[in-house]
Amino acid sequence: MIDGFGRSIDYLRISVTDRCNFRCTYCMPEMQSFLPHPDLLSYDEITTLVARFIDHGIRKIRLTGGEPLVRRDIAVLINALGQHVKSGALEELTMTTNGSRLEQFAPILASAGMKRINVSLDTLDPEQFKTISRGGDLDTVLKGIHAAKANGLAIKINMVALKGENEDALIPMMAFCAEHGFDLTLIETMPLGTGVSEREAQYISLDAFTAPIRQQYDLHPLAHKSAGPARYWRVDPLGLRLGLITPMSQNFCDHCNRIRLTTDGKIYMCLGSELHVDLRKALREGVPSDVDHLLQTALRLKPQRHEFENQFAQPDLRLKRHMNATGG
Ligand code: SAM
Numbered sequence: 001m002i003d004g005f006g007r008s009i010d011y012l013r014i015s016v017t018d019r020c021n022f023r024c025t026y027c028m029p030e031m032q033s034f035l036p037h038p039d040l041l042s043y044d045e046i047t048t049l050v051a052r053f054i055d056h057g058i059r060k061i062r063l064t065g066g067e068p069l070v071r072r073d074i075a076v077l078i079n080a081l082g083q084h085v086k087s088g089a090l091e092e093l094t095m096t097t098n099g100s101r102l103e104q105f106a107p108i109l110a111s112a113g114m115k116r117i118n119v120s121l122d123t124l125d126p127e128q129f130k131t132i133s134r135g136g137d138l139d140t141v142l143k144g145i146h147a148a149k150a151n152g153l154a155i156k157i158n159m160v161a162l163k164g165e166n167e168d169a170l171i172p173m174m175a176f177c178a179e180h181g182f183d184l185t186l187i188e189t190m191p192l193g194t195g196v197s198e199r200e201a202q203y204i205s206l207d208a209f210t211a212p213i214r215q216q217y218d219l220h221p222l223a224h225k226s227a228g229p230a231r232y233w234r235v236d237p238l239g240l241r242l243g244l245i246t247p248m249s250q251n252f253c254d255h256c257n258r259i260r261l262t263t264d265g266k267i268y269m270c271l272g273s274e275l276h277v278d279l280r281k282a283l284r285e286g287v288p289s290d291v292d293h294l295l296q297t298a299l300r301l302k303p304q305r306h307e308f309e310n311q312f313a314q315p316d317l318r319l320k321r322h323m324n325a326t327g328g
Contacts, residue, residue: 001057001295003269003302010059011227011258014046015327017071018263022098023134024122026160026189026202028322030134039264043077045283049261050081052291060092060227062118064327066263069101075108082112092227096120096158096328100136102144106151116154118185119145120328122162123169124176132165149180156183156243158328163204170213178238185230185243186210190272191312193322203312205249227257247272248312253305259298260326267298268326272306274319 001009019034020027041049050061061081068074084090095109096118109117121141122132129138148155157177159166170186177184186206191199213219213235222232222241229252230243246252253270260268265280277298282290311317 001299003299005302005304007254007256007302008057009257009259009299009302010057011062012050012053012058012060012261013062013064013258013327014050014261015065015263015325016046016063016068016074016077017066018324019070020065020067020098020324021070021100022067022136024120024160025132025134025165025198026162026196027328028193028324029196032322032324035264041261041263041265041280041283043073043080045265045280046077046261047080048283049265049279049291050084052288052295054084054089056292056295059090060094061090062094062096062227062327064096066324066327067098067100068095069097069105075105075112078108078112078114082114085113094118097144098133098136099141099144099148103140103147106144106147106153109148110151110153114153116156117148118156118158119148120158120160121145121173122159123166124172125169128166128169132162145180145182149182154183155180156185158185158187160187160189161204161206161209162189162202165202167204167209167212170209171216174213174217174235174238174240174242178235178240183241183243185245187245188248190247190308190323191315191318192271192308194318194320196322199312199315203248206244206246207249210244229255247306247308251305256302259302262326267295269298269302270306271323271326272308272311272319273303274321275301275303277301 085093099119123129126138218236219233224232230245233242235242266276268276277294
């Protein structure tokens with residue numbers, strides 16, 4: 001699939017549920033309503049769509065949400081999609097999770113053919129963690145991370161940079177990741193979704209967030225590329241691989257290779273845009289070729305770049321959708 005700007009699209013992120021057992025302050029409001037069950041794509045519908053996507057050139061899939069591991073019987077979907085990895089039709093199946101259910105699910109992910117996962121973890125301080133996630137238990141997450149490692153999964157920790165909230169957590173997190181052989185990726189907060197009042201107060205550029213480590217460590221740019229938008233550095237003498245995702249301060253849309261399937265079956269071509277096509281309607285009411293047709297339409301809709309900087313500056317331009325609907 002090639003979009004209107006010549007970018008090749010081979011990476012699909014699927015939000016398997018908009019529900020989450022955490023309420024991270026930058027992600028969604030404390031009181032959040034979720035989609036009614038009939039609106040969710042069933043596992044059969046997701047696997048039908050994935051087969052179409054693979055035919056159109058998708059090679060990598062990331063399951064996300066909401067929290068993917070809170071959806072009932074998620075192992076059924078993971079195993080079904082894992083068959084595409086085993087057959088070679090997919091290069092990679094992976095997941096972004098908050099880690100709270102990883103202890104139970106790590107063996108299932110590994111046996112389905114996942115090789116690596118991203119775990120979101122913004123601090124290693126239990127009280128800070130509880131505050132940022134609004135109630136999460138750090139110890140449970142750490143047990144999940146260690147279970148994933150014990151099951152042979154490579155781990156990348158995703159840490160969102162939050163001004164005044166977890167700046168002091170960066171150096172301990174780097175030491176933790178280096179000690180256990182995990183990659184660490186830092187992410188700038190994006191102004192997604194309404195009702196999250198802390199946006200202005202929470203934003204800090206990664207340049208500012210990483211300033212203290214530049215005084216203490218040597219950072220060397222790496223040529224390493226992952227499927228996502230991070231730029232990588234090696235931090236010496238820790239030997240840590242550090243990824244920086246800078247949607248706000250340094251745009252990376254030129255290389256965008258991603259599309260996103262929402263919990264209710266819409267394809268969003270950009271996290272920062274409302275442009276989408278409704279595949280669920282086509283699946284439930286149409287004929288199979290409607291889906292192929294809509295995918296072609298979607299490719300033409302993919303914008304050249306997101307507008308997060310403008311949306312940050314002008315709150316009335318902000319999208320209503322929270323990250324949990326489209327998947328991070
Ligand atoms: N529940 C899973 C998790 O916690 O990883 C998957 C979904 S979560 C929405 C995916 C990623 O999006 C997480 O790493 C989270 O920190 C990030 N995220 C959520 N809201 C964000 C925002 N406004 N700006 C930047 N990253 C955000």
